[in-house]
Amino acid sequence: MAKYSIQVNGKKHEVDVLDDMPLLWVLRDIMNLKGTKFGCGKALCGACTVHLNDTAIRSCSFPISAVGEGKITTIEGLSADGDHPLQEAWEKYVVPQCGYCQTGQIMNAAALLKKNAKPSEQEIEEAMKGNLCRCGTYNRIKAAILDAAGTPVTTG
């Protein structure tokens, strides 16, 4: 067990956990931030995606000991009222089916738009390929990202 001070959604938190505990379980089990989901535990599905300093990471495979001074953002901290352009676009296109993977999808897409404000369809596909959706909402995800980026949507 070890003590860590981490910054999540703009606030400092002290946690006392195993040093190899993945950030996912710190967020979910210790801090009760349950919008971040568990899907595979091996960085293969993207359901657990959060931001570390604006970069998308798979929190299921990112040990707490590696967070350091980095700023963590989860779905709960992405916007004040669910009004991030991606969240609004997700609602406009009624993207989710079961909804389970969608917070990871949105966080991954948000990191993409920070790096590339106007991604092409191919760039979106490349950036989003680590996020699985078993319900098969990929085309609406793509449409919502294009729309949030202000690109005319012809897909979907």
Add this chain to the structure above:
Amino acid sequence: MKILAPFQKKKTTTVASEVFGVSRRDFIKASGLLTGGLLLGVSFFSCDDKGKKVATVAPNVYLSIGSDGKVTIIAHRSEMGQGIRTSLPLIVADELGADWSKVEIVQAEGDEKKYGNQNTDGSFSVRMFYKPMREAGAIARLLLIRAAAKEWQVGVEECDTQKGQVVHSPSGKKKSFGELVEIAQSLPVPKVSEVRLKDKKQLTMVGKETPIIDLHNIVTGKAVFGIDAEVEGMKIAVIKRCPVVGGTVKSFDDSKARNVPGVRKVVVIKGAGLPATLKKPLSGVAVIAENTWAAIKARDLLEVEWDLGPNADYDSARQIEELRQEMAKEGTVRRQRGDFKAAKAGAKKVIDHTYVAPYLAHATIEPPCALAVVKNGSCEIWACTQNPQGARDAVAEEIGIPVEKVKMNVTLLGGGFGRKSKPDFILEAAILAKESGFPVKVQWTREDDIRHDYYHALSVQRIVATIDSQNKLSGWSHHIANPSISATDDMKVVQPSDGELMLGASDFPYDVPAIRLETHDAKAHLRIGWLRSVRNIPQVFAIATMMDEVAEARGMDPIANALELLGEDRHITFDQELVKTTYPNYGENIADYPWDTGRMKRVIERVAKESGWGRSLPKGSALGFAAHKSFLTYVACVVEVQVDANQNISIPNVYYAVDCGLPVNVDRIKSQFEGGAQFSASLALKSTISVKQGQVEQSNFDGYQIVRMPESPKQIHVYIMESDAKPTGVGEPPVPPFTPALCNAIYAATGKRIHTLPIDLKA
């Protein structure tokens, strides 16, 4: 006890409903979910063939209208992405004339006495509940109108409801539902025979697009899935299960596991042994810890010696080879028309292929998980379950308490696809909570999920098609071998059940003079279950790709071939040709839901038109076609494929035409088809479960793959037929025809026929 797969379940047709007022005390006692205002319980009853009421099912739906005008509707079906928490309530709200923005949906707990059948599978929620939902809304509407008419001293026929108000058009008077609640409570509840349902053109939501009610909660991370359930003092359990089905724990050493900080207890779960059953957990050793990570770490440190049991030498590749050999033999005849042997003897051309499809896992992105609290002789569960009542019964039996003492709360499901119909993971939670005294949430890891599923069974099939000298399809012989779902409960079952054959095989609809369906023995060595559209997947893969070969052999366009072979518009039945086999017709009377060749031909013609069938495409690109009716819904599909020089497959366009009767929530019909194409693309292109030495070889999304965005079908066009026919389900029907349509497109583009799934052009 014989366990029937859900699509075989005996169901009497629900044809009518009764609505009754509920006193507040009774209501709160009954549901505990609603408070205040006008409370209505809607009871559906079953009728016999003559329309006589035979059994009253306790209320399936409760709705309340508060004095603040808020309409609350209890959703009694499980939500797993199909949109049912939106689609059924909107039917009530539309008929009632409610203001949708003031409607609140509350999820029902699992309780058969209160809600009737809640088992959410078989694509039947809308089919079964459309009419009763309309009637429930209509009765509530009439009651509110009568209240207003009484208050205003005007004729009932001069009033109507609109956006949460009763409106008297001659005078322009309006009153909100909330203002009328008190008077309505004093009036008798109208009988269903007194109401007139709205005309189709008066409906404002049915047939339109309504966003799902959980949308905002989902995109903000507030939606509560099974994994998110929590109670004070909850511990997490992760279980090491026997890698071979039917094996049991011989001994174990938990000394290393117990050294992990946070570990509280280690508990053995005895498990079912064999048969594995659809309602028992597997044998294993559970670690109960303060948090998920400690439980996972400690579980991985457990050293368990197993008695692996008789499945320890099972090899799925070997079974496939054995079943291939079996295909040359005579099987058990299940359907016979004409004389296939004579047709073959007189044939000008014979096409003969064997088709192989692997085991598949459900791989819901939310792995199975459930929370249980057991204390003072009662048990409360929170679970992502498709079948809350089945789970409730199983929990009561497993921990030895009356079923009334089990409270089954249903969360959102992070995907279901049939996996979460089984209560095994819920039983694990109940057992561990009872044994440990802690509230326990059982968390399956992805490895647990892929290795210990109730799998879609592998299959080997052979189809022989004969063409006569008149260039007609003269004979059709279909051999099938697959471990049956029924074998999970009864190991003596070695052949497909009637319900499994019904899914595309025994209901082969084409007008061929000689038809022979034979089944062969195949033992089950894994837990076999149902996966979205079930046996339709392999059976239609084989049938519809063979039909493409038949068209080619006859020198015909595949769509012209299918239309010709469907014959004239008519209703077809199968019973008279079935041999010691019944035709369950998805639990519905075939007179009410006939197999209508005309409806099938219309969707085929529609998809041909919309896809530009016959248009020329560049080299390496082509269209492929397949059509199939499943779950009483007619679907035709055209897939456009591109195959590059390196044999990489891409799918720029998919076209579906669907006749699901009267469409309810058009957006969710489209989304089910979009998702169904992706689901089918995964099994067509990526997914395989294989078994060596009794153990599943795959364990996560690296070995068990599903499509990712770059390789997923791009534009999925869904054309919904206008219809006033009884609505039918759309959750499963998109899946079966996509895969053969893709295979047929690949043939048209490359000249390569696909007889084995998943497709591997590089092999």
